[in-house]
Amino acid sequence: MLIGGIEAGGTKFVCAVGDESGNILDKVTFPTEDPVNTLGEAKQFFNNYNIQALGVGSFGPVDLNKKSKTFGRILNTPKLEWKQYRLLDQLKLDYNIPITLDTDVNAAALGEFKYGAAKNAASVLYITVGTGIGAGFVKDGQTYIGKNHPEMGHIFIQQRKDDNFEGNCPYHGTCLEGLASGPAIEKRFGKKGDLLGTDHVAWEMTADYLAQAIINYLLILSPEKVIIGGGVMKQEQLYPLIRKKVMALSNTYMQLENLDEMIVAPTLNDEQGIKGAIALALLE
């Protein structure tokens, strides 16, 4: 069976055709423009294949509350052409096959759960740290959606006393995303993270904030595995720093063992999102 997947990101779309085993047979990537052009380009690609189902991991916020009148719509986004766009309705019109819509981060979590670093775990939290911060959660083989999808990147944590950055979240100032996203690091230290040395204080500070967030996620969701991906995590020195801080902050309260195996990088080489999107179409 051929299955289609769309990783619908805010800056680029990835479309792929794959199978039930996580193999990708063909793939295309193009920039996200307005909905008509972007979905048109996706349709052109899929026209070459007889796909039987489609999974979509979308940027957000998107309404995933099936009881809502606006189910399947993109909600309030700074990308004005997509604001209130009826994404799911349009996809149904375009393809007329079963479609599963979820968040980009839930798709990535599902990808790593089915084929990657969390293959043998009962539950996995996938955190992405880049332009923004978000997280998806898979438990019992299903992606987690509450009343609507979580937005875990915006939680409150403790700002350090040696950090007087005002934060750059337009809603919450110094929430996690406001303190630890790529743009937050750049704004606080005056240059892009890539240009800071690997022993710059930025990394110890960012690790501290991410570790606090991970403690909060562990205390609330109790996942078996935590995977951290995204552009900022290309700074691989962050992983040992984060593990050390998680251990110190928990302070024996949680029974944490083998953090080297519990808190890890994704293993699907940036294909977790698109493989997860295809896997979404296979969920029951």
Next chain:
Amino acid sequence: MLIGGIEAGGTKFVCAVGDESGNILDKVTFPTEDPVNTLGEAKQFFNNYNIQALGVGSFGPVDLNKKSKTFGRILNTPKLEWKQYRLLDQLKLDYNIPITLDTDVNAAALGEFKYGAAKNAASVLYITVGTGIGAGFVKDGQTYIGKNHPEMGHIFIQQRKDDNFEGNCPYHGTCLEGLASGPAIEKRFGKKGDLLGTDHVAWEMTADYLAQAIINYLLILSPEKVIIGGGVMKQEQLYPLIRKKVMALSNTYMQLENLDEMIVAPTLNDEQGIKGAIALALLE
């Protein structure tokens, strides 16, 4: 069918016999002593009834990971006689009927979900604010357990700049419980909350911390309903303060409506725990 329920608290045990509709036919309360005496007293009570199943909402931490070697045990607790106590194994020996063990807060969440303030909700978070802070979560009719049960009361939030209290959590200092529990309020202000006026700054500050925590829970779990109970919440002025702060902190980021109906007090008059314990035995 007669069903037994035990609300196994750190200071008192409540045992009751009830039915499938949430009616309580008989109930007894006694102080929590060592396991032999306390479970013996429970057994004496239940000997009068032919119960077919037993639900137990226990203080913690308790091992609820079915794959764990210590499943069903009380873990590290300051109550030394209960430390590493094989609670579930002993109850199975005592009763020889199906037993469902969960946390006290999950039981309370389930009680309010089945019979109380969350009767028509798809998901409910039940927060208790008292000597400690904890929360239970029910979604799709099931109590939420991850790798182990959550301990949501210990999350990190932002301490206010006008609050230099060192916190009283022995593990995390200024985590939520360290800042907003009953003992934290007493230690910071020098007297019990009951003796502070209803317009004392303690309540505005406590509401702030609880509101931050609720924002974090909403962003991570996205529950439909939030119920806040426990001794500290007998200060009813907290409810409107908390709602106001949740709205302000979200700052239009979340689509929050009708907070008067979304963030509420329990309605089962302190029977949510024991009614929930009975309901645990009816879960599939």
